[in-house]
Amino acid sequence: MSGQFRGQVTLDGPSGTGKSSVARAVATQLGAAYLDTGAMYRAATVAVLDAGVDLSDAEAIARAVSAADIQVGTTADAELVTVDGVDVAERIRGAEVTRTVSPVSAVPAVRRLLVDRQRALVAEAHAVVVEGRDIGTVVLPDATLKIYLTAAPEARAERRAGQLGVTDPGRIAEIAADLRRRDEYDSSRADSPLRPAADAVVVDSTGLDREAVVERVLELARTAVGEPA
Numbered sequence: 001m002s003g004q005f006r007g008q009v010t011l012d013g014p015s016g017t018g019k020s021s022v023a024r025a026v027a028t029q030l031g032a033a034y035l036d037t038g039a040m041y042r043a044a045t046v047a048v049l050d051a052g053v054d055l056s057d058a059e060a061i062a063r064a065v066s067a068a069d070i071q072v073g074t075t076a077d078a079e080l081v082t083v084d085g086v087d088v089a090e091r092i093r094g095a096e097v098t099r100t101v102s103p104v105s106a107v108p109a110v111r112r113l114l115v116d117r118q119r120a121l122v123a124e125a126h127a128v129v130v131e132g133r134d135i136g137t138v139v140l141p142d143a144t145l146k147i148y149l150t151a152a153p154e155a156r157a158e159r160r161a162g163q164l165g166v167t168d169p170g171r172i173a174e175i176a177a178d179l180r181r182r183d184e185y186d187s188s189r190a191d192s193p194l195r196p197a198a199d200a201v202v203v204d205s206t207g208l209d210r211e212a213v214v215e216r217v218l219e220l221a222r223t224a225v226g227e228p229a
């Protein structure tokens with residue numbers, strides 16, 4: 001970038017495609033803020049689990065989320081996630097939250113609440129990279145650049161297994177089944193389903209390493225603001 005980047009870059013896509021790692025690197029390179037909206041839905045899930053509400057009761061879920069003080073950081077180099085003042089950065093990555101997050105995030109009142117907060121956080125930044133499932137379609141429909149990241153299911157399961165330090169083939173197959181279940185849930189919900197925005201650039205990361213994906217997104221960002229790629 002010759003000057004300072006100003007604008008919004010959105011990264012949506014299924015689990016394990018590289019959204020978080022790519023978004024963080026791109027934000028750092030652009031000198032932009034970074035928002036992990038998945039961490040917000042995961043933190044909301046912590047609040048729901050701790051409130052002990054019935055997971056089939058959408059109203060009770062929404063009440064628990066709106067009663068909680070959920071804070072997330074907006075810088076790429078440190079993960080700050082708290083619920084009612086308690087650091088939950090590790091807990092939100094655990095199996096219990098991962099299993100429960102899709103039903104919680106399918107509740108429309110939860111989405112309204114968190115989308116409002118996402119827009120407020122983004123409004124504070126001159127440049128921002130935001131990752132999630134509905135950022136290009138719903139949260140920031142006028143973003144400067146929209147990326148929809150995909151990768152073959154096997155690659156995604158292997159990456160997630162690598163991240164968790166899992167090598168056992170049986171466990172890798174379970175991880176693949178979990179990813180599939182969550183993606184189906186996220187793609188088929190009525191409110192803000194996972195899908196590419198009409199004007200998103202689809203980037204398939206299957207045969208690319210992380211650095212190549214980051215470079216591709218940076219090129220697209222330079223082009224989007226009228227600089228030579």
Ligand SMILES: Nc1ncnc2c1ncn2[C@@H]1O[C@H](COP(=O)(O)OP(=O)(O)O)[C@@H](O)[C@H]1O
Binds near residue numbers: 021022160209210
């Ligand atoms: N292009 C890539 N090739 C191989 N591994 C990757 C690539 N992009 C990301 N990874 C790794 O895959 C894992 C999952 O990436 P992550 O960014 O958490 O994905 P997501 O946010 O989409 O779930 C991480 O360990 C990350 O370092």
Ligand SMILES: Nc1ccn([C@@H]2O[C@H](COP(=O)(O)OP(=O)(O)O)[C@@H](O)[C@H]2O)c(=O)n1
Binds near residue numbers: 102133182
């Ligand atoms: N903008 C978003 C971001 C996440 N989510 C939900 O939150 C879950 C966790 O998101 P995440 O980005 O942390 O998930 P991973 O890609 O890291 O597995 C997703 O499976 C969705 O159910 C959402 O509904 N909308």
